[in-house]
Amino acid sequence: MNDVENYIKDILKERKIHFTLIDPDEQTPKEALEIATAAIEGGTDGIMIGGSTVEGDDVEKTCKILSDNIAVPIILFPGNINSVSSYADAIFFMSYVNSTNPYWINGAQSLAAPLVKKSGIEVLPMGYMVVEPGGTVGWVGDAKLVPRNKPKIPSIYAMSCELFGMKFFYLEAGSGADKAIPTKMIAYSKKATDDMILLVGGGIRDAEAAYSAARAGGDIIVTGTVVEETNNVKTKISELTQAIRKASEE
Ligand SMILES: CC(C)=CCC/C(C)=C/CC/C(C)=C/CC/C(C)=C/COP(=O)(O)OP(=O)(O)O
Ligand SMILES: O=P(O)(O)OC[C@@H](O)CO
Ligand SMILES: [Mg+2]
Numbered sequence: 001m002n003d004v005e006n007y008i009k010d011i012l013k014e015r016k017i018h019f020t021l022i023d024p025d026e027q028t029p030k031e032a033l034e035i036a037t038a039a040i041e042g043g044t045d046g047i048m049i050g051g052s053t054v055e056g057d058d059v060e061k062t063c064k065i066l067s068d069n070i071a072v073p074i075i076l077f078p079g080n081i082n083s084v085s086s087y088a089d090a091i092f093f094m095s096y097v098n099s100t101n102p103y104w105i106n107g108a109q110s111l112a113a114p115l116v117k118k119s120g121i122e123v124l125p126m127g128y129m130v131v132e133p134g135g136t137v138g139w140v141g142d143a144k145l146v147p148r149n150k151p152k153i154p155s156i157y158a159m160s161c162e163l164f165g166m167k168f169f170y171l172e173a174g175s176g177a178d179k180a181i182p183t184k185m186i187a188y189s190k191k192a193t194d195d196m197i198l199l200v201g202g203g204i205r206d207a208e209a210a211y212s213a214a215r216a217g218g219d220i221i222v223t224g225t226v227v228e229e230t231n232n233v234k235t236k237i238s239e240l241t242q243a244i245r246k247a248s249e250e
Pocket of ligand 3: 224
């Protein structure tokens with residue numbers, strides 16, 4: 001797919017979006033294709049590929065098999081500089097805005113920049129902010145985690161990301177978190193910016209959580225762990241996508 005940013009914007013004119021995150025570490029590329037196919041049948045709008053740890057050429061192989069077989073966009077959600085593949089349609093080129101380590105703020109991005117430019121994949125510039133509990137990515141990324149009871153903090157980071165020209169802002173509670181991002185926090189970040197696209201993820205497992213995140217102002221609701229936990233991906237994803245569609249109508 002060519003223009004992923006416009007694909008996203010076109011859907012957002014009508015309704016909110018659901019993306020499925022597939023961690024290439026967790027299964028073979030063939031199994032990843034089965035998951036992606038079932039998720040698409042369940043109504044997901046795109047597949048994100050990434051994990052906080054990456055082994056060998058898992059990203060490359062997973063992106064290749066998906067690009068040969070699925071029609072929705074494949075977007076890299078890189079955990080580090082080795083998570084780039086030209087078989088993807090786009091990359092969330094993200095700065096980890098509440099990391100205390102410059103490597104995650106603009107170091108990894110600079111090291112990966114030549115490869116990203118050479119690969120020719122579409123770049124989706126994004127601010128990435130990790131909220132308590134934060135999970136693996138909070139620890140790996142040396143984050144100053146946002147306290148859950150301070151809902152306004154991410155909104156000023158979202159503003160600064162918008163002023164830097166970033167188009168996307170991601171509120172992350174950590175993969176597999178026991179609690180998703182508080183709805184007030186989502187609402188403040190959405191209201192603080194003019195037309196940034198807000199992603200919300202981490203710990204969203206059921207219709208109610210997906211609905212609340214979308215209703216509060218999330219534009220793109222991301223779920224990953226649920227597809228690893230369920231034995232019926234299509235049914236689970238369709239529960240989530242229906243809840244997100246319902247939130248869009250109200
Ligand atoms: C732009 C480029 C090339 C790199 C940016 C690198 C940055 C800033 C990364 C942020 C830090 C990081 C490790 C992000 C990982 C995000 C991610 C893919 C989380 C989900 O991964 P899982 O593998 O499901 O998490 P677990 O390991 O906890 O399962
Ligand atoms: O695995 P889950 O908890 O759905 O989180 C998805 C994503 O926000 C992780 O980066
Ligand atoms: Mg994982």
